[in-house]
Amino acid sequence: MNKFLSRSLLLASACSLSATAAAAEWTMATPYGDASFHTSNVKQFAEDVAEATGGELTINVHSGGSLVAHGEIKPSVRRGTVEIGEIFLSTLSNEDPIFEVDTLPGVAGSYDEAYQLWQSTKPIISELFANQGMMPLYAVAWPAQGIYTDFELNDPEQFKGLRVRAPNINTQRFVDNLGGSPTETEESDIPTAFSTGRVDAMITSSSTGNAMTAWDYVSHYTDANLWLPKNIVFVNQRAFDRLDEATQDALLEAAARAEERGWQMSRDDNQASLEALQENGITVSEPNEDIAAALQEAGDQLFADWQERATEQSMQVLEEYQQQRGN
Numbered sequence: 622m623n624k625f626l627s628r629s630l631l632l633a634s635a636c637s638l639s640a641t642a643a644a645a646e647w648t649m650a651t652p653y654g655d656a657s658f659h660t661s662n663v664k665q666f667a668e669d670v671a672e673a674t675g676g677e678l679t680i681n682v683h684s685g686g687s688l689v690a691h692g693e694i695k696p697s698v699r700r701g702t703v704e705i706g707e708i709f710l711s712t713l714s715n716e717d718p719i720f721e722v723d724t725l726p727g728v729a730g731s732y733d734e735a736y737q738l739w740q741s742t743k744p745i746i747s748e749l750f751a752n753q754g755m756m757p758l759y760a761v762a763w764p765a766q767g768i769y770t771d772f773e774l775n776d777p778e779q780f781k782g783l784r785v786r787a788p789n790i791n792t793q794r795f796v797d798n799l800g801g802s803p804t805e806t807e808e809s810d811i812p813t814a815f816s817t818g819r820v821d822a823m824i825t826s827s828s829t830g831n832a833m834t835a836w837d838y839v840s841h842y843t844d845a846n847l848w849l850p851k852n853i854v855f856v857n858q859r860a861f862d863r864l865d866e867a868t869q870d871a872l873l874e875a876a877a878r879a880e881e882r883g884w885q886m887s888r889d890d891n892q893a894s895l896e897a898l899q900e901n902g903i904t905v906s907e908p909n910e911d912i913a914a915a916l917q918e919a920g921d922q923l924f925a926d927w928q929e930r931a932t933e934q935s936m937q938v939l940e941e942y943q944q945q946r947g948n
């Protein structure tokens with residue numbers, strides 16, 4: 622090799638080395654599939670970050686639990702084997718009851734209230750994440766939860782023994798209170814749960830019903846406006862600290878935009894999904910009086926049980942939120 626060529630090769634490799642050292646590449650694990658608006662939002666967020674940082678930070682999104690199963694996403698981000706993740710927040714309820722406050726009936730029954738609840742609980746939730754070396758970036762609500770059945774739901778007796786798919790523990794307790802038989806099932810396992818006869822019904826949103834083509838398994842959606850639970854996106858603090866300040870700022874700014882966009886996407890997707898369900902033959906209706914009363918009773922019991930479990934700090938946060946909400 623002549624002298625000139627070897628010098629330019631050396632230079633070239635030095636340049637690419639410094640480029641790799643400066644630019645960060647992150648792995649992001651999410652639990653929901655590509656048909657979910659949360660996943661579209663995450664992907665847009667990753668694109669925004671790449672653009673705003675001029676490629677200094679690339680986030681590679683692995684959706685639908687394809688890289689890490691839902692239950693392993695938080696531990697993986699905590700360890701730092703994955704830098705950033707998204708989860709259904711209330712799945713952390715066994716760690717602290719504050720994580721399931723958004724899956725309680727009567728606490729927040731509209732997008733505005735759900736957003737206010739997020740603002741009120743964000744400091745305590747951020748503190749709990751910080752204690753484990755992680756930082757929340759943003760959270761977005763799902764549309765209100767309702768009940769999918771393969772019959773017209775018009776009598777509370779129909780809940781007796783009904784095998785209902787639920788996305789978290791609190792929803793399972795709710796089904797129990799109604800006299801049904803709950804099973805916790807990931808979104809990706811919904812089709813198999815129905816086709817193998819493991820469940821007859823499910824509690825989830827218009828959006829998930831639409832994304833999972835609920836019309837293949839059920840005929841009715843009772844739009845019960847139970848609660849608006851959230852997904853949360855969070856980062857490993859050490860990975861964040863390794864970024865230079867400009868990149869950190871760009872990431873936080875993109876996260877703020879993702880949060881704002883996500884709440885609007887949720888509202889829009891709710892409308893679009895309710896239409897899609899009906900276009901595909903699902904009967905959508907509100908609960909009749911008897912069903913509404915049964916849901917109320919099961920919900921009151923759920924709330925009373927939560928109060929038993931809640932820490933003083935969580936109770937205080939909830940009371941402050943309720944005062945701000947105006948009752």
Ligand code: PCA
Nearest residue numbers: 709763788808825826829
């Ligand atoms: N969809 C997710 C969580 C709540 C929702 O609407 C699910 O059912 O798994």
